[in-house]
Amino acid sequence: MPVLVQKFGGTSVADASRIHLAARRAVRALLEGDQVVMVVSAMGDTTDRLVRLAQQVSRRPSKRELDMLLATGEQVSIALVAMAIEEAGYQAISLTGAQVGLLTDSAHTAARIQSIDVARIRRLLDQGLIVIVAGFQGVDRDFNITTLGRGGSDTTAVALAAALRARACEVYTDVDGVYTADPRLVPTACKLPAIGYDEMLELAGRGAQVMHARSIELGKKFGVPIHVQSSLTDSPGTIIMDPTPGMEDVVVRGVSLERGLARVTLHGLRNEPGLVAAVLDEIARRAIPVDDIAQTVAADGSLVTLSFTVQGREEGELRAVAELLTHRFHAGHLDLSTDLARVSAVGAGMRTHHGVAARMFGALAAEKIRIDHIATSEIVISVLVPAADAEGALQAVHQAFGLDRAGDAA
């Protein structure tokens, strides 16, 4: 029998009625012929409540003990979900991360999965039980409880689906799928029936908060189709999967918007080997993440202009660091643009279609939107624009690629 993994996030098990709803979904899949493994997060705001408890006791709780504490959140959920399934008259069993043999390294609060021993799960599935596994948690070799960090329950679900060679991993969440753009910003955004792993990875990395990149990467690596859908409705959602020929006909799958960006440009740096590395190293030491790094060399080759984008930092802090860099590396001049946003168009179709960039810039030019920086890759084109123009830019690009009709396309 095919195995189906169903993952339920915190809002999908937030109270007794949601828990019964989740239980019903699992039972339905069982009755339709699947062996069902549920992966469950902590209820609603449980994790926040536990973190507050820890903060009342310690200013800087140790990560091992934080994991011991946080892992209880999912353990409560799995027990309640199992009870709900039994209440509905079906057999269920809950298992902690330790009990499913989800072995991780010892990096508490951000552990990586090393292996999963699915023998016990298989045996229970073969006995007809619905198996409910605690997301987000595992154990290291010394049997210490670990947690997987952000996106941890999604990661557990996809990893289990991979280990069990499940036909799919269904992710029930509070959004009903992946959209061509954030519908709050682009009213004409359409829900996508399907999207490729790489496209989803780019969108996830650029502001779309549907799933954490880590679990998408895992799905890609093991070829697990991930079906994102609402826990409250029966509408079909979006399947994240290997692209099919039909899917590739679409040039751009979606557009995304990131805010709170700034651009630092150092002019007149001396063109010496290792200079860029030294500057970036200086920034990395302050744990400031940068991207979209660009370097241009003056006509005579003696001087260099280096620019990069920084996310989510205060202008004051940023200016101080930029001025330090200017001084340290003897830059002639410093430019700091804050209050920027990044609009990205993502689509595997760009690889083979020409004129994508031209269409995007044309749309922005028609709206008279100033472009600060352009970056391109195989499946992404992104531009930095003033924050005030961000939504207009997003809508213009969305329309330019015909995404308001994307629901019918793929």
Next chain:
Amino acid sequence: MPVLVQKFGGTSVADASRIHLAARRAVRALLEGDQVVMVVSAMGDTTDRLVRLAQQVSRRPSKRELDMLLATGEQVSIALVAMAIEEAGYQAISLTGAQVGLLTDSAHTAARIQSIDVARIRRLLDQGLIVIVAGFQGVDRDFNITTLGRGGSDTTAVALAAALRARACEVYTDVDGVYTADPRLVPTACKLPAIGYDEMLELAGRGAQVMHARSIELGKKFGVPIHVQSSLTDSPGTIIMDPTPGMEDVVVRGVSLERGLARVTLHGLRNEPGLVAAVLDEIARRAIPVDDIAQTVAADGSLVTLSFTVQGREEGELRAVAELLTHRFHAGHLDLSTDLARVSAVGAGMRTHHGVAARMFGALAAEKIRIDHIATSEIVISVLVPAADAEGALQAVHQAFGLDRAGDAA
């Protein structure tokens, strides 16, 4: 180095300040030269809250899943206690029942301990860490989480103390020791510095709610001195231990009071072999616990009177059962006395001292208190009295044995 086990009940870890208080006690013991193992219950009303959650999801949650759910309560506590010790600058590590290898049978919600593997605890103690163990929980051979039922955390603590050959098990609770009588009923009651295991067992079985009998039995079996004391003060508390010669000089250690009792007497039963067994079997089938069973045979040997005491049942139910018995076993006449209380005097000294019963009955007679039934054993004399006279009887017996001066005696 000697090992000391310290057990903290739910009220002793109810909030951050109590948790820090518990942590300080452990650190103090460490600094005084002990290797310290703490056993911790769920915070305050956590267990009740979890049970309510389960009831929202299921009318009759399965015991396995209830254990999965309830075990999170202690897991939260141990993590927070470990954080508090680390915050104070000392090394600590929390361990679940599974992690200390506390193996039980599979009787979920009322599991019995089968073995404890203390190798990991010893290693951690030798490294100088304070080890914090989740009370109340263990795992069965299939690695399912189990809980030990009522008095479970006390049982964990005493069992660990036995397995580690600890010098003592300190139990911190919301009472400050064992008293000669309930101080709310007998204002002159004194705290006992020490009490024998058997005496404590009798008092625990007769209304004194200091500790569950199960952990006292375990302490007796393995000779673990159990030191009961308040978590809020530094007053010395009471040591439950093997009696010493000095302790045996005291005739009566304490008096206790149980309410809500009734006495059923069946007159004129035919004196046939197996009759008593048949009557008691009939009662046992209704899960009604009885004690103080007495049988008297009439002068000619043909007829029997059988009486027994029943606890905590409603008069209506009791009368129905008694009338059924009267009918079934052809009793000539039925007596049902409700609203009775039992006053017991407990003391290992009774074994060797004469006139104990006489002194007790004299004290009750002086107060003109009617006695319904008398039962005696090696270390207990108990009487049934009308509920209205219960406190007067308790106080009279307490005074008759000089217990208001017991604090100085032992």
